[in-house]
Amino acid sequence: MDKQKLIEQYLTKSLTKEEEREFHRLMDSDPEFKADLNFHLGIKKALILEKEEALxxxxxxxxxxYQRTKSIQRTLFRITVAAAxxxxxLLVVLKYNKTPVEANQLFLSYFTPAENIHYPITRGxxxxxxVQAFTAYEQGQxxxxxxxxxxxxGTGQYEGLDLYIGSAYLAIGEVNNAIKVLNPNNVKDSLLLYRYKWYQSLSYVKSSEYDxxxxxxxxxxxxxxxxxxxxSLLLKKLPQD
Amino acid sequence: MIESEVILGFRSEDEAFYKNFYKTYRKDFVNFLIKRGIPETESVEIFHECIIILKRKAYLYELDKVQVSLKTYLFAIGKNKAFDHLKKLQKSIIYLSDNLPEVETDFTSEENDQELIQHIKDKISVMGKACKKLLISFYLEGLTIKEMVKRGDYENENTVSAQKSRCLKQLRESLTIQKNG
Structure with a gap:
């Protein structure tokens, strides 16, 4: 078997079983072959080392x-987050600053406390x-x-109070309470029904729920x-939701 | 199994291949070592060592026999290197269960004289370009004389054989001179 070929096959890990046996036999018995193999292996490893250093x-x-890209990506991410x-x-400011002013102005233009039609205060x-409740109500307290x-x-002895309670809530700016109290579905009296609807619509205007x-x-x-x-006039002035 | 294109990539000097490999595995690999208690800077150094080991294994035809994926193999080498690194610092590695195979990462699996390798390396560095190119084609790229001719680098097989003999003779002689001197 050609010794040089055996070394070449060994270097490319392509020895057959038979060649492998011959290779080991020569390694054990032929010092010249072993030295020659070491020389070729040395060349290969020296070349590998050179390539490794370059890599x-x-x-x-x-x-x-990689670090530069990472840093640019980090900066871009920060800029994106900051911009977002x-x-x-800005959107929050636009939604909650501009609209309430507009809503409040509309509300104030149309709101007057519900007239006391249930409990007129008379001398008798x-x-x-x-007397105390409606005096305070009519005096704007x-x-x-x-x-x-x-x-x-709370006493359960008085009827029709929701209209005035809702109106008072609206007057002091507690819109959500006003919306709850002025629910027209709870009103059976058809004449009162539209008073509730009017004041509830004003509650929605104040809370910018225009629809x-x-x-x-x-x-x-x-x-x-x-x-x-x-x-009718208020309808024309309502902005879109 | 590692794809033959990848093995050829490691045997080559292809910038695009290495850049792509770096970009693909750098983050996961470094995080893998950080989780095992190695700081980022040292993890990056180990990542570099592992790429170099893969290149070496490609040249030594060891990647052809690998039975797991490239990523698994890379991480197995990484785990070994991390273990060696922490052992040197007398620290212990954080054990996290994995199914990574054991991989040999030492350079010399056969007996070889480091001094001889260094001498050969010094001599090759001062050899002519033609000799160096031939040696690289033969020892690193694993090309046969026929393949070198086919690639168009040489006129015919005799030219290659003659040049190879000349280059090896020159190298042997310079080593003998050095040894005797």
């Missing part, structure tokens, strides 16, 4: 490039709770009026009910 320097360059934050904040009125009206409602307000106002206008003329 090592390139890898340092790749890492530097600014845009979100002996119920001091009614809505916090005090609300406290007394809720007290009256909900629009439904109620359109109903008032269609039925030519309580405050239908004002409802």
């Amino acid at each position: 090592g320097s390139k890898l340092v360059g790749y890492e530097n490039a 934050l600014i845009i979100s904040m 009125e002996s119920d001091t709770l009614i 809505f916090d005090k009026a609300l406290e007394l009206l809720l007290l009256m409602q 909900s307000a629009r439904i109620l106002l359109e109903d008032i206008v269609a039925k030519k009910a309580f405050k239908s003329e004002k409802a």
Whole structure:
């Protein structure tokens, strides 16, 4: 078997089983063959070392490039996050700053506290709770009026208080409470029903829920009910939700 | 199994191949070592060592026999290197269960004289370009004389054989001179 060929096959890991046996036999018995193999292996490993050193320097360059890209990506990410934050904040400001001013102005243009049609205060009125509550209500002391009206409602002896409680809530800016109390579905009296609808529509205007307000106002206008003329004017001024 | 294109890539100097490999595995590999208690800078160094080991194994025809995926093999080498690294620092590695195979990462599996390799390396570095190119084609790229001719680098097989003999003779002689001197 050609010794040189055996070495070449060994270097490319392509010895057959038979060649492998011959290779090991020569390694054990032929010092010249072993020295020759070491020489060829030495060349191969020396060349590999040279290539490895060259690759090592390139890898340092790749890492530097990787770090640069990472840093650029980090900066871009920060810029994107910052931009997104600014845009979100602007949107929030636009939604919650601009609209309430507009909504509040509309509300104030149309709101007057619900007229007391249930409990007119006369000299003969002996119920001091009614007198105190509605005196405060008519004098615009809505916090005090609300406290007394809720007290009256707690006794279960008085009817129709929701309209005034809702109106007082609206007057002091507690819109969500007003919306709850002024629910028209709870009203059986058809004459009172549109008063509730009017004040609830104003509650929706104040909370910028224009679509909900629009439904109620359109109903008032269609039925030519309580405050239908004002409802018609307000409808025209409502912005889109 | 590692694809033959990848093995050829490691046997080559192809910049695009190495850049792509680096980009593909760098993050996962470094995170893999960080989880085992190795700081990032040292993990990057180990990553570099592992790429060099893969190149060496490609030249030594060891990648052809690998039965697992390239990533598994790379991470197995990485785990070994991390273990060696921490052993040197007398620290212990954080054990995380994995199914990575054991991989031999030492250079010399056969007996070989490091001094001889260094002498040969020094001599090759001062050899002519033609000799160096021939030696690389033969020892690293694993080309046969026929393949070298086919590639168009040489006129015919006799030219290659003659040049190879000349180059090896020159190398042997310079080594003998050095040894005797």
